[in-house]
Structures are given as C-alpha cells and as structure tokens.
Amino acid sequence: MAQLGFYHNTNECVGCKACIIACKDKNDLPLGEKFRKVYDYAKCDWDVDANGVSVPSNYYSYSVSMACNHCASPACMAVCPVEAIMKRDDGIVYINGDLCIGCSSCITACPFDAPYLSTNSNKSKKCDFCMDYIDEGGVPQCVAACSTRCLSCGDIDELRSKHKGVETLPPIPEDVSTSPSVLFTPSRLHPNCEADGVLTSTEEEITSATI
Amino acid sequence: MAELLKKIKESSINRRSFVAAAAVAGASASIALAGCSRPAENTVTETTESSPTSMKLEGGEWMSYNCHTHSCAYRCHNRAYVVDGVILRHGTGDVHPDSVEYPQLRPCIKGMMGRKIVTGVERLKYPIKRKNWSPGGGAGVNPQLRGKDEWERISWDEAIDMIASEYTRIRDTYGNKAFLALGQAEGRLGGGLLGSAILNAIGGCLTTWGQASQGGFPVVANHMRGSYSAGAADSQDRIALSHAKLIVMFGINPAWTASGGNMFNFLNAKKANGAKVIFIDPYFSTTQQVLGDDWIPCRPGTDGAFLEAVAYELITNNLQNQEFLDKYCLGFDAEHMPPDAKTNENFKDYILGEYDGTPKTPEYASAICGMHPDKIREFAQEIGTNAGPIAWKSSGAPARTNYGNRYAQLFFTVGWMLGCVGKLGSEISAGSSSPNSHLGTPGGANMVAFGGAKYAYPKNPICTETRAESKIANKMFDPNLEYGITFTETFKAIVDGEYSFPSPNGQIKRSCDIRCIVRDNQHNPTSQQTGGYWAEAAFRKETVEFVVVNEKYLTDDARHADIVLPIQSTLEMEVCCGAPATAEFALFGRRVIEPYFESKTDAEIFFLLCDKLGISEEVAPKMTVKQAEFNKVLGATILQADGTRAPLVTVTQKDLDEYGVEGEPVEGIIDFADFVAQGGYQVQRKDGDHFMNIFDKKFIDDPAANPVKTTSGKYEIYSQALKDYYDLCCFNDIDALPKYKAAPDGYEQAKTEADFKWQLITMHIIRHAHSCVANIKELDEIFTNDLLMNVSDAEKNGFKKGDWVLASTREGGKIARRVNPIPHLMPGVVILGQGNWRDIDQETGVDVGANANSVCVTRLLGDGYQDYNMNLLKIEKYSGPQLDVEVRRQPFTAGI
Known part of the structure; x- marks a missing residue:
C-alpha cells in the first residue's frame, strides 16, 4: 500500500510560517486553530571574559x-x-467530522500534538493532507506556499530513497512507534540532532486552540 | 501545550541513542551535496507539480491584487479566488511553473492574510468624529481627551465641510505654518507627494523630513562615492550575485525584512557557486540558519571599530588591493591624497596609530565590539585572501545608529580595500535593507517598470524639503529654504514650540506654533519615528485645535485624531499597479472586493476637499484613480539590451474604450488581456542576460573617461567635501577620514551604567511591515513579538520566559513586554520587533502595545537620520495592571 508523507528540509527553512497561514486559509481555520505548526529551536554557548569579549560556540538554530x-x-x-x-489507500489519515463525538481520545494518543479539539464544533480536527487537492492531482496548500521550497510531499518511500534524513528531530517528540510518514533533513549546523537546545517558540505560536 | 512540552522534555532524555540509530551520516552527505549543485536535491519541482489552488473552486475567478501592506520592502504576487465579490481563498503565486530562473513569487504570511486584514472588525467603515471635539477652536476642542474620547459617525458631507472650514479658519487665523503635515509620499498615488496635497493647494504647510531606513548612509555615500540609491543600483541582481564566491552581510536579515520570495533568491544565489556567506550581526537570524557559514556577533553601533581592526589586519599583512586603491581611490595613503584636503591625515597612517598613538589593532577593537581578536584576524585573512568575487553588503541597520555616518565611511573604505567593484559577482552595496537580491538593476530602475500616474498635485509653497527629493542627503542644502521639522523632533517640537533648522548640533532653532496636524496619506509616523515618547503629549497639546487622519484602522495617530476618514485598501481599487520593489515583476492589481462600506481613496478625498475649498482644476486637475493607475500601464517599460527602455504592454484603442480610460494606444511585448490575466509581467531570467547588474563598471573600466560624481571624480576615502557639508548643515559630527567614535547610548556608555545598560536594537520582523498589519490577531498567534533577551542575561536578572518586563529610557519612554530568552543573541543586547502599535495605559503612562519608538529617543543626527538601533534601556519586572498577549487583547475599534 502506498503511503503519502511530508519531507521537510530544516536546513533550508527560515521559519517564515507561510505554510501555517496557507493551511489556515485553505481550511478556513478560525483564530488560534492550526493544523500545521513551526517549532523554532536553538542553542548557543557564550564565553564572556572580563573585558566583555563574547565568543559564541556550539551554536545552531533551525525551524521544524x-x-x-x-x-x-x-x-x-x-x-x-x-x-x-x-x-485511505494512499495513507492519508483523516477525521470524519460527521462521526466525531469530541471525546479527545485521539488528542491524547497522538505523539505529535496533531489533532486538537475545536471549541467551535466540539470536534477533533487535524490536517487531511489536502486530500481534495490530492484527488485532483495537486499538492497540499502548505507545500505550494513554501517560500524556500523546503517543504515537499510525495510517496514516503520515494522521499526516503531520495533524501536521507531522520524520522524525528528535536524539538519534535522522539516517539516514532506510530511510524510517522515524515522525513526531516537536519540542519547542517546540528547534524547529530542532539536535544541540547532551547525551544524558542512561544506557547501561543505552537498551540492549537480556539481563542 | 503542556502535554507537548512534557513530550518534548521527555524526548530529550534519550535522544542521543535514537540519533545513533538514524541515518544521520547519510543526512550529512546529502547536505554537502546540496551545497554545490543546482538545482539542489531538494528540487523545486517536487513542491509545484500543479496548480492546487485552482481546484475545488467554482463560480468565480482567480484575480491578482496589489498587496495591502503599503510599506513592505517586498511585493509578492498575491492572488485571490473571488466569487461575487467575496474572497474565498488566497493563492500561492502559482501562475506558472516554478524554477530558479522564473520563480513563483509566493506570498508571505501578510499577503495571504488579505481577506482577514481588509474586512476585519477593526476596519473603519465610515467617517468618524471625536464626540467631545467641535470645530471652531476654543472650548470645543478638548485636546486632553484625544486618544481616550468616544467616536460618532458623521457623513462624508459633514466631514468635508468641517475639514474645509477648519483648514480655512486655521490658515486665516494663524497662517500656513500652523499646519503640520505628517507622513510621506504614497507611491501608488503619485511619487513625490509629501506632506499634504490639499494643504499645499491652500498655501502650504510645515512638513517633516529626515532619513528612516537608510541611517547615516546617503550623505556619506553621495560624497565618498558620488551616488546613493539605497541598494537599487549598487546591489547585484540575484543572478549576478550567484557568481559571488564570498558574500559578507552586515546586519542583513531578508528572511524577516522581505519575507516573500527573497530568501529563495538568496538561497539559489548561494547554491549556484557554493558561495561562503558570513554574517556580522548581534543576533543569529533565521536568515543565517539557512545561509550562514560563519557568524561574527558584533555589538550594536560598534561595527566601525570592527572594520578599523579589519583594515589594520589587511594593512599590516599587506592584503589590501593596493592597485585598486591607487587607481580608483584617494585618501588611503600619503601618496594619494585629494587636492582639497585640509589636513595631511591619511587612512593608512590613522589605522596604524600615527596620529593618536592608538594602532587600531584587533585587541583595540575587541574591547569595543565584543569579538575575540583572533576572530577579527581570521575574518581579515578570509576576505584578504579570498580570490573572489566578493559581495560586500550592508543593510541600513548598522547605519541606523548614532554614528551610523562613520560606520558608512568605514564600510565603503574596507570594501574598496578589497577592490570588489565593477566585476561580475563583486559588489559594495549599501543601505539595501530592502530585498537585496531583488533590487540591483542597471541604473537602479526596475527591469520592468510602470510609468507615472500623472497626478498633478500642487507643490508646497512654503516648505521645500521632502523626503522623496531628499535635498539635504543629496548635497542640495540652501539656507534660504524652509525645511520643516525633522522626523525625530516632530512630536517634541509640537510640545516645545521649537524645532531645529539644518545646522551643526541643530544650533539654529526656529519657533513653531502647530495648530493643526494632518496625516492624509498612508504612513504611520507616530509609530515609525524616533522620539515617539512625545506623541501623546503632542496630540494633546492645548493649542492643537484640529487633527485629521486618513486611515483604514484606528492606528495610534488615528486614535488621537478629531476626524478620521476611512480609506480604501489596494484590494478595493479598481486598478492598482506597481510597487516599489520586485524589479523583475510589474504587478497589475485588480479589485477583489468592493470598496469597504463608505471608504474612499486618498485621491478622491483630495478632490472632494478641492471642490469644497474652491481649488480650480488648473491647480489640481481631476483624475480618477482608475485613469491614474492605467496611465502607469500605458507608460510601462522593459529594459533593453542597449540600455534603453521599450514599451511593455500593448494597449489598443479597443482596450482603452473597454476599460473606460483615456490615452494613446501603445505597442509593447504583451497584450493587455494577457497582462491582466497573468496579473502583470514577470521577467524570465537567465545567466548572462542583459538585466544583470555590475555597478560602476564604466568607472572601473575607464576611470578617466567615466569619473564618479565626487569632488575628485574618484572614490574619496578622505572626503573634505563630506566634512565641510556636515559642518554646514548636518546635525552631528564627522571627520573627513573614516574614524570610529564612541557615541552617547553606545556600548562604551552601556558598560558604565548600572541600570540603563541594555543595548536595544529594533528589528524589522516578519510579523508586520513597519506598522502595517501589526493589529492582525491571525498573525499574533504565530508571531508573538516578545522582547528577545539572551538566556543567561535573563537568568542573571531573574526573568523567565513569559515574564512581563518594563523597559524604559532616560527620556521617559516606557514599554511593557513579555520576555523570550533565546540563546543565539549576544549578551547585553535586547531585540524588539518594530511596528507594534503604541497603546498607552492612561493610568501608568506605560506603552503596553510596546511600540519600538516609545523607547527610541529624540536625537538629532546627520541629515536627520535616526538611531533606531542604538538606545539604552533599563529593564525591570513589570508590576502594573495585568497584561495578556495581543492575540487575546480587545481589538482597536471605533465601535461604529
């Protein structure tokens, strides 16, 4: 069975968040609700001497x-x-809003914070890979809007053979027991993906909640 | 959220073991590959296989429109799917397949928020008047209530009557200098208009003047190099830039300042030949996370000291391009002094310490700029031994400091020591805080450019200086002219009744008695000018009898007005052409929503007032917005290989008739119907095309035949004319020779301070374009715009992520803001994104909206430039009434 997935080259992402806004526009999401989120992560050690000379080391920053x-x-x-x-047969996971009872079980179960409870509808919502566009031969709106072309999509096996990368990297949760259909190229500044940085995104920026 | 944070925390515990199992070695290999091949493995085609936005939509039409952000440094190709006058969806610029040569001009977050922005709850619908203000001056004014009064709806007839009668009364009672027109030229409605067209028509007004984006660059560049274009002519275009082998960026962060397609262009330019990119910046920006190969953190305002030490290393290692200096420059050494020099000092001996006993060694600079001396040596070796081509680029940001003028001198001088001018891939470009890789055209004019709108606005009879013409910056000072009030002094001058005439230290003062403040164009000076601390007091001054503002929203100045007139956005104009940036694209914008309630364009309002005030068509010939915008199409041109320009759009008599406009048919290279359907015309670039730009190539090829416009005809490292001009009419000091100098509110002062010790820089952020769309909550939820502070600084001072702090200046400005501690910012430096709307807590006087200029002090500098990146703050815990972030705050509405 085929499996569609996303590929994000964090080495070329400037964290512009066009993907978030394009997604919100396409899906008519109200204030606060987000299917897609961008996590900013950074590290820098400073050695400051008595004269105020400030030398950075071990630094990186990237956006996921x-x-x-x-x-x-x-x-x-x-x-x-x-x-x-x-x-679906193409691997897209979607929520049938007509059936959802808003119990939030999926929200607790997801390792990646993808579904959320929309207080407008009291139903769980999440990304459906723009499956209406996929059905017409297109790509998800986030991919079409990517300003540096670092976000792509396709058959995940093909993406994995084409781009060597990792299934997860900080600050994304490490649990890959669900076999996520996603591939990330780590930043050249931090190829070992050690979780020694700081999440610099603010709470509002990475929360999905109706405001 | 708490759940995710928990997961993130847990995941970090055992990350190392996971990584070992992942294919990381492979990942590194793919990165190395990506750096030297084009297109990269991460191909653009993968993301753009088709036109997804055209799907599942019926009954309407995809239409291009001109972005609503009037002061964005970039302009993308915004499209909307419109059904019966309602925008159902925004486009992604996918009007053609995507490639490096012919990229889709994908919109940024601001552009794709169009429908929320122009129809949101905050949008003004009707003319409104402050309840406790009535015309006629005196007791009916109640100036103390400006900014806190209630609003009432009035008709357009009432509004125009009141404005016309107040203008007449104030002029007849106090004279034309009682009017102060704020704001700047609105490009779409006719460049060159500054101040107020209607006040010009009734005898003139005082206006405001100075530099904003360009800092200390213009006067210096015009004297040392003979030209200044804010990066338009001296930057390379994006294809020429791809030939560079080394790109040095001073204070440049296009990921935030020009967030549409600009980063894609930079990325491709880097990839093409594997250029090394070095950044000098106190902050490791998101631009660097993609482009950066080396980062040299430098304290705000100290880049000049760094450059002096770089010069020292180049000289002492004999790495300067002596041949270039000897042939094209004057003032570098004793053998090449300009004939008009009034001292014998040359740059080389100054750097070696011959005059002041201080060699400008890396150790000397290190104590100021904060870099390790070895890092300075390493950088000097890198640039001095790199075979090039080298692109030596600065934004305006480092020059938006107290001695930004001196930084500008040193930036050019060290660039010339490398000789990186006049050859493909080389450049010394200055002040291009605008999209660097998208400007940069032969002569500085867009590759495809619209013609003029042909409005004939009356000139100001009493006040000459306009920012657009920039007389002081262009060496055109005339003591017999009236220049008006500098940007930085604007609000303080209203309060004090006194302003400074161009003169050393502003020693020549003139009195003013401002009775009427007018802002009838699209700009927000109360947000964008230093000295914003004085704005509220200025608007509430007892003697100010009338304030009128044209606006879409209750911006800071609109909230302090007596009458606010609602204006149309560009999405509502029947035609709206062009934009100042994106040299490769001429955008034909259409009406995608009907004019919002009773809003009108600035031009329509102008003509209504002309009629009411009896201004004849001889003085102000009438023209519809549609005709004016169409005039731009008729005059549109494309650059030819021989340097001339040819018509761009074919417009037939039938087209003119169908569109209902006048003009002469013209023969171009694209039919009007196609031009409309495609949303304009975008140049398809290729390496070697005639659009590639090499600045000052003629001068380099034959300096005798093609001298630059300096006193000597050469580049002047020692510029006597610059020194003399400063002594004549500029506000601070400079030397003929480039010399770093410690400045008030600089690092040298900061390190002696107990409280006012934080160096503030106020950055352009991706969140908004200046103050445009800073009110939009859909953007607040993805960019919260907190005060950024170094992690260890925050720890030492007891601030945690999310704490509210009070930041203040000695001038009296106070802002409240949340702290976000980040690791990749230089200790001692804090960053506040500029453009937030000022919102003064009436009890405490604290600006809880945190407008950057509430804490950028009034300071007279050079040709009226402003030091947005050189202010010292005191920062303490905020203890006022509880605050929440903007996304959860009440919107600014008139309630009508």
Missing part, C-alpha cells in the same frame, strides 16, 4: 514545520471509539 504525520500505524485511529478516523 510539522502537521499530522499520517502515520503508518496511527495511534489516533486505533483509539477512536466511533471509527471516525480513517486511513
């Missing part, structure tokens, strides 16, 4: 854009009591 990872083994789907979460 992530939405639903359309996992091969979606935890959200497994726990949904009403089978409102479906996985």
